[in-house]
Amino acid sequence: MTDDERNRARSRTRQTRRHDPRSPFEDVVAEHGPTVMRVCRAILSRTDAEDAWVETFVSAMRAYPELPPASNVRGWLVTIAHNRAVDQLRATQRRAIPTDQLAEVTPAPSVNGLDALDDRDELRAALDTLAPKQRTAVIYRHLGDLPYAEIARLMGTSEAAARRNASDGIAKLRTQLQETRP
Amino acid sequence: MSTRNRALGVAFDEPPSLIGAHVHDRFVERAAREGLVDVAYRTVDTRIGRLLLAASPAGLLRIAFELEGFDAVLAELSEQISPRVLRVPGHLDDAARQVDAYLTGELVRFDLPVDLRLAHGFRRDVLQHLRTIPYGRTESYTEAARASGRPAAVRAAASACSHNPIPLVVPCHRVVRSDGSFGGYRGGPEVKRDLLEMEAIA
Numbered sequence: 140m141t142d143d144e145r146n147r148a149r150s151r152t153r154q155t156r157r158h159d160p161r162s163p164f165e166d167v168v169a170e171h172g173p174t175v176m177r178v179c180r181a182i183l184s185r186t187d188a189e190d191a192w193v194e195t196f197v198s199a200m201r202a203y204p205e206l207p208p209a210s211n212v213r214g215w216l217v218t219i220a221h222n223r224a225v226d227q228l229r230a231t232q233r234r235a236i237p238t239d240q241l242a243e244v245t246p247a248p249s250v251n252g253l254d255a256l257d258d259r260d261e262l263r264a265a266l267d268t269l270a271p272k273q274r275t276a277v278i279y280r281h282l283g284d285l286p287y288a289e290i291a292r293l294m295g296t297s298e299a300a301a302r303r304n305a306s307d308g309i310a311k312l313r314t315q316l317q318e319t320r321p
Numbered sequence: 322m323s324t325r326n327r328a329l330g331v332a333f334d335e336p337p338s339l340i341g342a343h344v345h346d347r348f349v350e351r352a353a354r355e356g357l358v359d360v361a362y363r364t365v366d367t368r369i370g371r372l373l374l375a376a377s378p379a380g381l382l383r384i385a386f387e388l389e390g391f392d393a394v395l396a397e398l399s400e401q402i403s404p405r406v407l408r409v410p411g412h413l414d415d416a417a418r419q420v421d422a423y424l425t426g427e428l429v430r431f432d433l434p435v436d437l438r439l440a441h442g443f444r445r446d447v448l449q450h451l452r453t454i455p456y457g458r459t460e461s462y463t464e465a466a467r468a469s470g471r472p473a474a475v476r477a478a479a480s481a482c483s484h485n486p487i488p489l490v491v492p493c494h495r496v497v498r499s500d501g502s503f504g505g506y507r508g509g510p511e512v513k514r515d516l517l518e519m520e521a522i523a
Contacts, residue, residue, distance in 0.1 A: 163404060168407075176340050197355065
């Protein structure tokens with residue numbers, strides 16, 4: 140085989156791998172950046188959400204070459220963003236509490252955690268009152284815009300349970316928001 | 322999503338402008354600092370049109386002309402080098418400056434590290450040879466084949482020139498047909514003619 144034939148063979152191999160989903164990471168950021176920000180903002184203040192957004196894409200970029208082909212990139216990013224935001228919320232809560240009370244901090248991020256933030260908004264506060272599974276399902280469905288099958292896979296539940304969690308969460312949110320509005 | 326928003330009476334959706342330029346810049350800085358960028362790129366406007374410059378940490382990988390389609394070129398780099406492709410203008414400021422200075426006749430010799438990973442075997446040998454052809458000089462494909470170590474491989478030498486991943490900096494435009502006509506060029510024949518005329522005048 141000559142070098143030229145080898146070069147041609149190489150480009151043929153490349154063409155047969157066209158279905159590989161790994162587009163340039165720049166495109167991933169452009170396409171999914173707004174979704175990731177929505178997820179972060181559902182849990183965090185603007186400033187903290189921006190930090191979480193940066194952290195999400197840094198860790199995603201680190202792992203990107205090993206992402207299995209045919210993965211749901213948005214589902215993957217929404218999961219990272221959600222975990223990052225929850226971690227960040229815990230860190231913010233820890234910072235806001237005097238050190239001699241640290242031992243009393245419970246790891247549950249959703250209980251009153253937003254009191255520590257000065258930039259809380261209505262939706263974030265309402266989401267904070269939901270049960271963790273409902274909140275996660277609502278965030279994945281309505282902010283991450285993921286299909287229920289993907290949400291079920293990510294949360295380790297049935298698709299029916301994912302639907303129920305999201306719709307119960309929305310119902311409770313609606314009640315919450317009506318109560319806070321005249 | 323807008324239907325759901327209305328049903329709920331809450332703005333679930335936020336405008337994309339929410340992600341301020343400073344946030345995106347912070348991400349790019351972090352990615353660069355942590356060594357996550359395998360292929361950095363930027364574009365540069367020149368007198369022969371917009372060019373795409375892409376580099377690995379080892380050096381310049383690719384210069385593309387607009388007619389090649391920048392999206393297609395970036396997709397190729399993503400497949401052939403690494404999908405960790407990011408627009409990082411700062412990484413390529415020096416390359417952009419030198420390319421622009423060359424095209425305005427102010428620079429006759431590039432001083433840039435190159436990464437020839439996109440060419441293999443004999444094609445890479447030819448590219449290494451091309452880098453030694455001085456500004457303002459030309460040679461034929463036959464001479465290029467001989468100088469690259471395979472005198473009979475004239476067509477393969479021509480093919481190496483036409484697939485040159487780093488035109489301008491690796492001066493494939495300095496190789497012309499034995500009859501004196503210009504031969505093909507990735508950026509179009511008129512660009513090749515332009516470069517040869519520019520170098521001849523200097």
